[in-house]
Amino acid sequence: xxxxxxxxxxxxxxxxxxxxxxxxxxxxxxxxxxxxxxxxxxxxxxxxxxxxxxxxxxxxxxxxxxxxxxxxxxxxxxxxxxxxxxxxxxxxxxxxxxxxxxxxxxxxxxxxxxxxxxxxxxxxxxxxxxxxxxxxxxxxxxxxxxxxxxxxxxxxxxxxxxxxxxxxxxxxxxxxxxxxxxxxxxxxxxxxxxxxxxxxxxxxxxxxxxxxxxxxxxxxxxxxxxxxxxxxxxxxxxxxxxxxxxxxxxxxxxxxxxxxxxxxxxx
Amino acid sequence: xxxxxxxxxxxxxxxxxxxxxxxxxxxxxxxxxxxxxxxxxxxxxxxxxxxxxxxxxxxxxxxxxxxxxxxxxxxxxxxxxxxxxxxxxxxxxxxxxxxxxxxxxxxxxxxxxxxxxxxxxxxxxxxxxxxxxxxxxxxxxxxxxxxxxxxxxxxxxxxxxxxxxxxxxxxxxxxxxxxxxxxxxxxxxxxxxxxxxxxxxxxxxxxxxxxxxxxxxxxxxxxxxxxxxxxxxxxxxxxxxxxxxxxxxxxxxxxxxxxxxxxxxxxxxxxxxxxxxxxxxxxxxxxxxxxxxxxxxxxxxxxxxxxxxxxxxxxxxxxxxxxxxxxxxxxxxxxxxxxxxxxxxxxxxxxxxxxxxxxxx
Ligand SMILES: Nc1ncnc2c1ncn2[C@@H]1O[C@H](COP(=O)(O)OP(=O)(O)OP(=O)(O)O)[C@@H](O)[C@H]1O
Ligand SMILES: [Mg+2]
Numbered sequence: 001x002x003x004x005x006x007x008x009x010x011x012x013x014x015x016x017x018x019x020x021x022x023x024x025x026x027x028x029x030x031x032x033x034x035x036x037x038x039x040x041x042x043x044x045x046x047x048x049x050x051x052x053x054x055x056x057x058x059x060x061x062x063x064x065x066x067x068x069x070x071x072x073x074x075x076x077x078x079x080x081x082x083x084x085x086x087x088x089x090x091x092x093x094x095x096x097x098x099x100x101x102x103x104x105x106x107x108x109x110x111x112x113x114x115x116x117x118x119x120x121x122x123x124x125x126x127x128x129x130x131x132x133x134x135x136x137x138x139x140x141x142x143x144x145x146x147x148x149x150x151x152x153x154x155x156x157x158x159x160x161x162x163x164x165x166x167x168x169x170x171x172x173x174x175x176x177x178x179x180x181x182x183x184x185x186x187x188x189x190x191x192x193x194x195x196x197x198x199x200x201x202x203x204x205x206x207x208x209x210x211x212x213x214x215x216x217x218x219x220x221x222x223x224x225x226x227x228x229x230x231x232x233x234x235x236x237x238x239x240x241x242x243x244x245x246x247x248x249x250x251x252x253x254x255x256x257x258x259x260x261x262x263x264x265x266x267x
Numbered sequence: 268x269x270x271x272x273x274x275x276x277x278x279x280x281x282x283x284x285x286x287x288x289x290x291x292x293x294x295x296x297x298x299x300x301x302x303x304x305x306x307x308x309x310x311x312x313x314x315x316x317x318x319x320x321x322x323x324x325x326x327x328x329x330x331x332x333x334x335x336x337x338x339x340x341x342x343x344x345x346x347x348x349x350x351x352x353x354x355x356x357x358x359x360x361x362x363x364x365x366x367x368x369x370x371x372x373x374x375x376x377x378x379x380x381x382x383x384x385x386x387x388x389x390x391x392x393x394x395x396x397x398x399x400x401x402x403x404x405x406x407x408x409x410x411x412x413x414x415x416x417x418x419x420x421x422x423x424x425x426x427x428x429x430x431x432x433x434x435x436x437x438x439x440x441x442x443x444x445x446x447x448x449x450x451x452x453x454x455x456x457x458x459x460x461x462x463x464x465x466x467x468x469x470x471x472x473x474x475x476x477x478x479x480x481x482x483x484x485x486x487x488x489x490x491x492x493x494x495x496x497x498x499x500x501x502x503x504x505x506x507x508x509x510x511x512x513x514x515x516x517x518x519x520x521x522x523x524x525x526x527x528x529x530x531x532x533x534x535x536x537x538x539x540x541x542x543x544x545x546x547x548x549x550x551x552x553x554x555x556x557x558x559x560x561x562x563x564x565x566x567x568x569x570x571x572x573x574x575x576x577x578x579x580x581x582x583x584x585x586x587x588x589x590x591x592x593x594x595x596x597x598x599x600x601x602x603x604x605x606x607x608x609x610x611x612x613x614x615x616x617x618x619x620x621x622x623x624x625x626x627x628x
Contacts, residue, residue, distance in 0.1 A: 164321055165354040167341040169368035169419065179367070183358045 030235035049236035061221040069201040072139040080147030088152035103145040110205035131215040139200040147192035154188025190256020272297040272455040278327035287313040289479040302466035305476035311459040347421035353412040355400040362396035368419035386418040496628040500548040507549040533623035542627035553622035554598035568618040
């Protein structure tokens with residue numbers, strides 16, 4: 001009975017993984033196929049589409065997206081930490097209300113946020129902020145609630161007696177944050193920042209309103225290209241950005257060790 | 268210039284209308300091992316937290332080394348603390364934990380290394396420095412927490428039931444070690460516990476708390492021999508507590524009538540009664556049990572009864588003797604003294620007059 005159950009678990013796990021992975025395999029095959037017809041015959045495979053990615057029409061948006069994601073990740077990590085410290089850790093007056101307010105952007109669809117931001121920028125005369133500055137701000141509005149929630153969760157779980165232990169040993173508030181609080185909530189902080197990175201790097205609904213010629217993110221460039229053709233270079237772009245994001249997740253995980261938080265592993 | 272390390276001057280801590288600590292006055296001399304003892308919820312932790320600075324008195328003043336601590340945060344009080352749950356930093360090795368206090372004070376690396384080694388040796392944890400707290404047993408964690416607290420050599424150390432999670436054997440071993448550390452480093456210890464054996468074994472002075480007030484404060488032997496209330500008599504050690512109905516003078520003695528009709532002769536050290544006594548207290552070891560009637564010429568109280576229950580404590584028997592009037596008295600009998608003692612036999616008790624203590628509450 002137990003073995004049957006365990007077999008059922010493993011089978012369903014395999015099916016779920018297959019369901020997630022198969023479309024990616026199709027894209028992978030498309031990216032090495034010489035024509036728009038996807039082939040699974042390895043002898044026909046070619047890397048020409050990947051070579052095409054080094055052209056500046058692909059490379060520039062890719063670099064912009066990386067820069068944007070990096071800035072957004074760093075800023076929303078910093079802002080998220082500061083907000084969580086005041087709200088979840090110090091429990092400042094009205095902390096529950098402030099928390100609800102800070103995560104409220106989650107309730108607004110991205111497309112609505114995008115329209116609102118553009119309207120705000122144009123009506124308030126900040127039209128010049130379109131492009132990178134606008135993208136950074138818009139993406140932070142999107143990512144901050146996620147980062148904040150993750151850090152706040154880690155802080156709610158933080159054992160306040162560790163802070164008391166630090167105090168009685170003579171540590172100042174800054175020393176306690178640096179040597180006790182930060183190392184302990186690091187997994188929460190880094191998993192939040194990973195979310196921010198992915199959300200920013202892949203974003204379409206907000207970016208579409210804020211890019212401008214010469215300052216276009218990778219996903220928007222893909223969308224624009226799709227209007228004219230569906231050639232395999234798109235598949236190559238997708239494979240490249242998939243590889244990049246996986247690498248980024250691995251790096252974040254390496255530094256932050258947050259997989260412990262997700263699957264409860266021991267470390 | 269005061270030789271008291273800690274003074275609490277009518278300190279009250281109120282949570283809403285409930286007073287967790289009520290008008291406590293306390294002076295703790297430098298270099299003493301003082302235990303705060305009392306049942307759960309009596310305000311021990313609250314008292315300790317106020318000394319540490321984690322809680323603020325609603326009224327009254329706390330002075331440490333003669334200085335009022337009003338507005339002084341815990342990190343500036345220069346005291347150490349061992350927490351009930353240890354509160355070791357989980358992300359640091361034992362060594363890093365122990366070094367933490369000195370590192371925060373920016374001591375030179377060499378000095379820190381020596382102090383850490385020294386502190387770890389002192390708690391018999393040398394060789395465990397590289398481990399993380401979760402790789403230690405409960406007793407080892409407790410010792411690591413102690414090492415962390417003593418490494419910066421504070422003159423004053425607060426301990427909140429630090430041995431409560433240990434098994435009996437380890438607890439007894441740690442008592443000796445704690446006492447040694449306190450004496451060798453000439454530190455003032457304020458030790459919170461609800462275990463009276465622990466308090467008796469280690470303390471120079473015991474503060475017995477009851478519902479937020481100090482019920483009695485004194486040397487362990489004084490408190491044991493002369494409890495000032497039935498609460499203290501009951502809490503410290505075992506005792507036969509009998510509610511008093513009437514007290515009369517008879518020569519140099521007091522004749523005490525107990526509710527059940529029993530009457531006992533008592534003798535107070537100074538021949539006076541300050542307050543009308545409510546209870547009399549007789550320690551079980553002061554109740555001498557014999558199998559034959561004792562010499563009629565003694566001035567002691569002589570009673571007869573039936574041995575209704577014997578509890579084997581190893582070296583001793585806890586004997587429950589039911590007297591004719593129904594009163595049950597406990598007597599402590601060394602196991603080897605009366606071979607052949609069995610339940611349900613008639614036994615005789617003698618109690619010295621001095622052993623019958625009269626308590627006002
Ligand atoms: N933060 C608080 N808010 C309200 N009441 C509190 C608070 N802290 C303690 N109390 C109350 O104050 C009283 C004393 O608590 P305290 O923790 O000092 O007891 P204790 O003597 O340490 O008990 P224990 O042996 O169980 O640890 C208790 O009745 C408790 O309910
Ligand atoms: Mg307590």
